[in-house]
Structure formats: structure tokens, C-alpha cells
Amino acid sequence: MTPTVRQKIFIYMGLLVCMIGGAYVLYNQVYLAFLFDQFRKEEISAPFLNALPEEQIEILKIYVMDKMKLYWFGKWGFFVATCLFFSLWISGVLTRPLRKLIAAIERVAQGDLEVSVPVQTKDDYGKVIQTFNEMTLRLREAEEDRRRLVADVAHEFRTPLSIMQLKLENYQQAGHHVPPEMLRIHDEVIRLSLLVDDLHVLSLAEAGRLSLDRKPLDLTAHLERIVDDVKFEAEENKLDLRLSTTSSPVTVMADARRITQVFINLLTNAIRYTPEGGKISVVIQDKVIDRNAVYTCVSVIDTGIGIPAEELAHLFDRFYRVEKARSRHTGGTGLGLSIVHHFVRAHGGFIRVVSEPGQGTTFTVYLPINNDI
Numbered sequence: 001m002t003p004t005v006r007q008k009i010f011i012y013m014g015l016l017v018c019m020i021g022g023a024y025v026l027y028n029q030v031y032l033a034f035l036f037d038q039f040r041k042e043e044i045s046a047p048f049l050n051a052l053p054e055e056q057i058e059i060l061k062i063y064v065m066d067k068m069k070l071y072w073f074g075k076w077g078f079f080v081a082t083c084l085f086f087s088l089w090i091s092g093v094l095t096r097p098l099r100k101l102i103a104a105i106e107r108v109a110q111g112d113l114e115v116s117v118p119v120q121t122k123d124d125y126g127k128v129i130q131t132f133n134e135m136t137l138r139l140r141e142a143e144e145d146r147r148r149l150v151a152d153v154a155h156e157f158r159t160p161l162s163i164m165q166l167k168l169e170n171y172q173q174a175g176h177h178v179p180p181e182m183l184r185i186h187d188e189v190i191r192l193s194l195l196v197d198d199l200h201v202l203s204l205a206e207a208g209r210l211s212l213d214r215k216p217l218d219l220t221a222h223l224e225r226i227v228d229d230v231k232f233e234a235e236e237n238k239l240d241l242r243l244s245t246t247s248s249p250v251t252v253m254a255d256a257r258r259i260t261q262v263f264i265n266l267l268t269n270a271i272r273y274t275p276e277g278g279k280i281s282v283v284i285q286d287k288v289i290d291r292n293a294v295y296t297c298v299s300v301i302d303t304g305i306g307i308p309a310e311e312l313a314h315l316f317d318r319f320y321r322v323e324k325a326r327s328r329h330t331g332g333t334g335l336g337l338s339i340v341h342h343f344v345r346a347h348g349g350f351i352r353v354v355s356e357p358g359q360g361t362t363f364t365v366y367l368p369i370n371n372d373i
Contacts, residue, residue, distance in 0.1 A: 008123065012090045019086070020079060027078075039063055097125040101132060113140045157196045165189050198335040202318065205342035212255040212346055219250045219259075219296060219367070220284060226260060227282060230267045238276040241267075244283045250296050252367045258343045259367075265336045266300040266363050273361075274304035287369065295349065295366040302362075307355040315353060316341040 043063055051059065100117050107115045113136055117129045168186045204210045227243045234241040263282075270280045285297040307315065318338045344351045348368045355361040 008094060009090075012094070016083070016086050016090065020083060023082070024079065035064060035067055038067075097121060097129060101125070101129055104132065104136075108136060108139075113143055153196075153199065157192075158200070161189060161193045161196060165193060195335070198339060202335055202339055202342065205339065205346060210258075210342070210346050212258060214253045214255050214347075216251050217254045217256055217259065219252050219254070219298070220245045221249070222256060222259065223263065223282060223284065223298065226263050226267070230264065230271065233268075234271050234280060237271055237274070239271060239274055240279045241271075242279075242281050244281060246284060246286055248286075250284055250286045252296055252369060254347055254367060258346070262340050262343050262365065263298070263300070265340050266365075269336065270300055270302040270304065270361070274302045278303040278360075288366070290366060294369045296369055297364055297366055299362055299364045301360065303360040306357040306359050306361055307353070308357055309355075312353060312355060316351075 039060065043059060097120065104115045104117045115136060116133050119126050119129050119133070165186070168182065168189060171182070172186075201210070223243060223245070227241060231241055267280070267282070274280060279302070281299075281301040283299045283301065285299070288295050288297045316337050318335060341351055344365055344367070349366045351366070352364045353361065354364075
């Protein structure tokens with residue numbers, strides 16, 4: 001029968017008590033033998049031998065008591081240190097499986113469902129770890145089913161939506177009177193088509209099947225063109241949009257089309273959620289070291305409404321919108337930032353966000369630098 005964790009603790013503590021008790025008895029015997037040897041060498045002399053038996057006992061008592069003061073101090077210091085050492089060792093042995101499990105749980109919390117913890121014991125910890133592995137297996141299967149469903153839905157919707165949109169556009173181009181209801185339907189078909197396209201791209205990115213045409217890209221020049229493309233929209237909203245670059249070109253290996261989607265999305269969001277008179281800055285930093293790797297960083301900084309701290313952890317989730325200000329009517333499909341996150345990851349980089357309600361938001365994209373470029 002495999003002992004439980006509680007039984008193991010009882011066994012280890014019993015062994016610890018036996019070890020300390022045995023060491024205590026042995027230590028006492030050795031020290032007392034040493035003490036009497038020292039007394040024989042130092043105190044047994046003519047005055048001691050000529051003293052009465054009661055006086056000899058008193059001399060021995062005083063000698064032993066004086067020596068025992070130092071002995072008790074050293075003894076308790078030794079045993080306290082020994083107890084602490086073995087307690088630390090026992091706690092480390094007993095909690096080692098738990099530490100591995102906690103590390104795995106943290107990885108799952110960060111979205112890594114491929115984690116698995118080896119089952120090395122058959123006690124309570126082993127059962128918990130086995131249950132955890134089964135749970136992550138079910139989560140992986142559910143995630144895979146979800147991805148297939150999203151991909152299938154996006155694929156099946158694209159054709160009928162394209163036909164509907166084409167029919168509506170042809171009807172308008174033929175010169176027929178278009179009632180307001182028809183225009184509303186056309187707008188909704190366009191919005192639904194964009195949503196399906198986003199779902200299709202996102203399903204590819206999540207499955208790791210997103211094709212990238214990676215080539216050396218002058219990121220500075222590319223961002224200048226992107227900023228020029230959205231500058232008119234920023235000026236319409238009475239915003240100051242500026243790009244800060246280094247004097248030398250910053251080159252990365254990237255898919256120009258996908259990178260354009262990343263920064264168009266971030267800049268569009270910044271424009272949408274920055275009040276009139278606000279400022280949006282795009283800042284490029286070359287050769288930033290993070291996690292022992294070298295990156296090029298591009299920060300999109302706005303002075304907008306900001307994002308509450310409790311919302312930041314979910315910002316890159318699918319269909320997630322910050323409440324109130326970022327509604328369905330003003331916040332798009334809710335897939336934009338999730339797509340940005342996966343596009344950046346597909347390039348081997350990552351994205352961070354810092355925000356303060358009422359003060360603004362900063363999105364920073366980290367793209368790895370290829371030293372061979």
C-alpha cells in the first residue's frame with residue numbers, strides 16, 4: 001500500500017525525532033566523559049584529595065555547573081541548527097512534486113496547454129498530478145475542437161457572404177432605388193465578411209499554419225508609410241500623430257503585409273480612443289535586450305482614455321472588449337488585438353501593454369533582430 005502524504009510526514013517527523021534523540025544521548029555521554037577527564041586533569045590535586053567528601057562533591061558540582069553553562073548554549077545552538085536543516089530537507093522532499101505542479105499550472109495560466117508533469121509517485125501528489133495531466137489533455141482537445149470549429153465556420157461563411165455582398169453591390173450599381181433597409185443589410189454583410197476574414201486568419205495563426213513571406217524589411221521606412229496612411233484620419237480627429245526614429249535604418253526579417261496589419265490596428269485603436277487634442281507617438285528603439293535576446297521595439301503611445309488594470313490580462317483574448325467605452329459599435333469585432341498578438345508571435349516576438357485610466361496607453365511590439373541581415 002502506497003503511503004499518503006500525511007503518513008509520509010508522520011514517518012519523516014518520527015525519523016527526525018529518533019535521529020535528534022539519539023544524537024542528544026550520544027552527545028551527552030561524549031561531553032560528560034570529556035568533562036570528567038578534564039576535571040581529573042585540572043582539579044584533582046592535594047587540596048581536593050585532602051578535602052572532606054562533602055567538600056569534594058561541592059567542588060565537583062561547581063566545576064560541572066560552570067562548564068555546563070557553555071555546554072547548554074552550544075548544545076541548543078547545535079540542535080536548533082540540526083532541526084532546522086533536517087526540517088528544510090524534509091519539507092523540500094515532500095513539496096518537490098507540488099513545486100513542479102505549481103510551475104505547470106502557471107504555464108497553463110499563460111496559455112501553454114502542452115505542459116505535462118511526470119507522475120513519479122503514487123501518493124496524493126501523484127493522484128493530483130495525474131488528474132492535472134488529464135485536465136490539460138481535455139483542455140487541449142477542447143481547444144483543438146474550437147479551432148477546427150472556427151476554421152470550418154469561417155470557411156463555410158465566406159462563400160455565401162461574398163455572393164450576398166456581390167448581389168447587393170450589383171443591385172446598387174444597376175441604378176435601382178435602394179431603400180435604407182437594403183443599405184443597412186449591405187453594411188451588416190460587409191461587417192460580417194470582415195469578421196469572417198478575421199476569424200479565418202486568427203484560426204490559421206492559432207494553429208501555427210499562418211504563412212509568412214519573411215524578407216529583410218526597413219522598419220523605419222515602412223512605419224513612415226503606415227503613419228502617412230493614417231495621418232489623415234488622425235488629423236480629422238484633431239490628433240497630433242508623430243513618428244520618432246533613429247538616424248540609421250532599422251532592418252528586421254518580417255512579412256511586410258502582416259506587420260502592416262499589426263501597426264494599422266494599433267494606430268487605429270489609438271486614434272479611436274484618444275480624445276480631440278490628444279497626441280499619438282510612434283517610437284522605434286533599435287537593439288533592445290530582453291530575455292537575453294536582441295529586439296527592435298516599436299511603441300505606439302497615446303494620451304487616450306486608458307485601460308483599467310484588471311482588463312489588461314484579457315486584452316488579447318478573442319472577442320474581448322473593455323466595458324463601456326469599447327463597445328460593439330465603437331470597438332470593432334474584438335479580434336484585432338488577438339490577431340496582432342498572434343502575428344507578432346509568428347514573427348518570434350511579443351507585445352506588451354502599459355496603461356493608466358485617463359492617462360493613456362502604450363503598446364510595445366518586440367521584433368527579433370537577425371544579426372545575419
